[in-house]
Amino acid sequence: MRKRQAKRPGIFQQIGQSVGNNVIVRSIFRTGGLPVNWDRRQRMMGVLNNVFLHLHPVRLPKHAVKVKYTWCMGGLSFFTFLVLTITGILLMFYYRPTAEHAYMDMVDIGEQVPLGIMREIHRWGAHLMVLSVWLHMFRVFMTGSYKPPREFNWVVGVILLTLTLLLSFTGYLLPWDQLAIWAITVGTNMGRASPFLGYEGPGATLMQIGDVKLVHPAADAAFVLKAGRFVGEATLLRFYVLHCIGLPFIIMIFMAVHFWRVRKDGGISGPT
Amino acid sequence: MSEENIEEMSPSKRKMLAKLGKLPAGDQAEASTESEMAETTEDIGDIEEMSPSRRKMLAKLGKLPSDLPSKSRPSKTAAPARKTPTAAKSTATGEVHPLVSGKIKRSVKPKLEFKVERRGWLSLAFGWLAFLLGGIPAFATMILRFLFPNVLFEPPQSFKAGYPDDYTIGAIDETYKEKYGVWIGRTDKYIYALSTVCTHLGCTPNWLSGESKFKCPCHGSGFRKTGVNFEGPAPRPLERHWIGLADDGQIIVDKNIKFQREKGQWESENSYLPWT
Numbered sequence: 001m002r003k004r005q006a007k008r009p010g011i012f013q014q015i016g017q018s019v020g021n022n023v024i025v026r027s028i029f030r031t032g033g034l035p036v037n038w039d040r041r042q043r044m045m046g047v048l049n050n051v052f053l054h055l056h057p058v059r060l061p062k063h064a065v066k067v068k069y070t071w072c073m074g075g076l077s078f079f080t081f082l083v084l085t086i087t088g089i090l091l092m093f094y095y096r097p098t099a100e101h102a103y104m105d106m107v108d109i110g111e112q113v114p115l116g117i118m119r120e121i122h123r124w125g126a127h128l129m130v131l132s133v134w135l136h137m138f139r140v141f142m143t144g145s146y147k148p149p150r151e152f153n154w155v156v157g158v159i160l161l162t163l164t165l166l167l168s169f170t171g172y173l174l175p176w177d178q179l180a181i182w183a184i185t186v187g188t189n190m191g192r193a194s195p196f197l198g199y200e201g202p203g204a205t206l207m208q209i210g211d212v213k214l215v216h217p218a219a220d221a222a223f224v225l226k227a228g229r230f231v232g233e234a235t236l237l238r239f240y241v242l243h244c245i246g247l248p249f250i251i252m253i254f255m256a257v258h259f260w261r262v263r264k265d266g267g268i269s270g271p272t
Numbered sequence: 273m274s275e276e277n278i279e280e281m282s283p284s285k286r287k288m289l290a291k292l293g294k295l296p297a298g299d300q301a302e303a304s305t306e307s308e309m310a311e312t313t314e315d316i317g318d319i320e321e322m323s324p325s326r327r328k329m330l331a332k333l334g335k336l337p338s339d340l341p342s343k344s345r346p347s348k349t350a351a352p353a354r355k356t357p358t359a360a361k362s363t364a365t366g367e368v369h370p371l372v373s374g375k376i377k378r379s380v381k382p383k384l385e386f387k388v389e390r391r392g393w394l395s396l397a398f399g400w401l402a403f404l405l406g407g408i409p410a411f412a413t414m415i416l417r418f419l420f421p422n423v424l425f426e427p428p429q430s431f432k433a434g435y436p437d438d439y440t441i442g443a444i445d446e447t448y449k450e451k452y453g454v455w456i457g458r459t460d461k462y463i464y465a466l467s468t469v470c471t472h473l474g475c476t477p478n479w480l481s482g483e484s485k486f487k488c489p490c491h492g493s494g495f496r497k498t499g500v501n502f503e504g505p506a507p508r509p510l511e512r513h514w515i516g517l518a519d520d521g522q523i524i525v526d527k528n529i530k531f532q533r534e535k536g537q538w539e540s541e542n543s544y545l546p547w548t
Binding site: 094115118 | 393
């Protein structure tokens with residue numbers, strides 16, 4: 001049996017040999033032919049030469065796929081991020097971030113557009129992402145995976161957690177209903193109490209040159225967030241841009257570093 | 273392992289070791305393990321006379337004496353059984369099992385692993401089939417459908433344009449130009465609805481009442497009051513829309529139906545509304 005298998009290629013190998021040996025396939029897979037024909041070394045090279053896989057380790061230790069240890073929470077966080085990206089882009093086709101249109105656009109996305117569930121997928125996906133990021137962090141903490149050599153990646157992870165929460169926060173305003181407006185009012189008002197940067201915060205009185213106050217109600221941390229003294233149309237636009245462009249851009253950079261460091265720090269941590 | 277006292281081991285550990293073949297044959301409690309040991313001592317025939325492939329197979333299964341030069345490299349799954357049957361027999365005397373000193377790691381059930389390897393492509397193939405034929409088209413269809421809303425927030429293609437007598441003979445009415453893209457003109461014999469789309473490249477011409485012509489600002493095409501082109505690059509007259517009377521006596525214009533003069537359609541019914 002073993003001998004036969006060694007001599008005769010399997011069905012995928014046969015298909016691969018007949019389909020994969022042409023100039024187009026060879027130009028895409030520089031390692032040579034379709035992946036089905038690759039030997040051990042070529043498979044390694046295939047991973048190294050692939051832009052999507054190069055963040056990924058060439059080989060995975062067996063423990064890395066043990067759900068009981070990792071809970072797969074890091075992978076699920078990334079998966080929910082992908083879902084949120086796709087549904088978010090689709091929602092942008094129908095949503096206008098203006099005081100006149102925002103709320104009714106949000107309602108229409110549920111009622112007048114096919115797959116009215118799209119916004120709910122985005123909303124529940126966001127809740128799930130926050131949850132899975134927290135659980136991922138909990139797992140990493142409980143398994144001691146934050147210890148050297150992974151201490152830098154833990155810091156990157158904390159930044160990613162913060163960015164996730166900021167994405168959740170900025171997205172909260174976009175429905176532009178009473179819940180959103182007052183939630184963001186409460187949230188941004190906390191900025192008033194920032195040390196030195198909020199006009200009600202400790203040290204704010206120190207932030208002045210002579211008689212000129214540098215931090216006051218029209219120029220402090222909360223004002224920067226709201227683009228005004230209260231949550232208005234300017235706040236909506238600001239949060240929209242941050243939610244759709246700014247924060248996703250930053251979080252993707254940190255995610256790339258995070259994944260790359262997982263590999264460079266010795267792969268996914270395992271039971272000792 | 274060999275240093276440990278077998279008598280002092282816990283039963284479960286002894287059982288496990290027995291499975292791995294790390295115990296002297298005499299101590300093995302498991303009947304199955306005993307039968308495996310019995311297999312290793314079966315008569316395998318004349319080694320010299322057998323075919324190379326059979327010898328290779330036997331070597332893999334560990335049924336060949338180790339001193340025999342084996343042409344094939346033993347596979348990893350068969351590694352623990354690599355030792356010779358004679359060596360196994362010698363353990364019956366109570367000496368330390370030679371296997372114990374070897375590296376015994378990925379042992380036990382090569383047959384099971386083999387099965388998985390052989391039929392693994394089935395689940396792989398079904399998985400990919402389901403993904404390629406089911407998942408991707410389903411998602412693509414959903415996303416494509418999402419891009420076509422069920423409700424349009426734009427003016428309807430058909431609208432009521434007031435009563436025929438509201439219009440002046442010889443004038444062009446621009447009331448519905450902005451919203452519906454339609455001019456309504458009246459002659460002494462009929463009323464007609466002109467499209468405001470220039471037949472050159474689709475701009476919107478202006479009605480110049482002083483010169484009594486439509487003039488397109490983009491490339492200078494000119495149209496008579498009737499819609500017939502006479503200057504500039506426009507290749508054909510403006511199009512007319514379906515026009516009729518509703519039950520309440522109002523004019524109805526339907527932009528879904530158009531009439532082109534160069535096709536002789538301006539003579540058709542409802543391309544104009546007879547009204548004197």
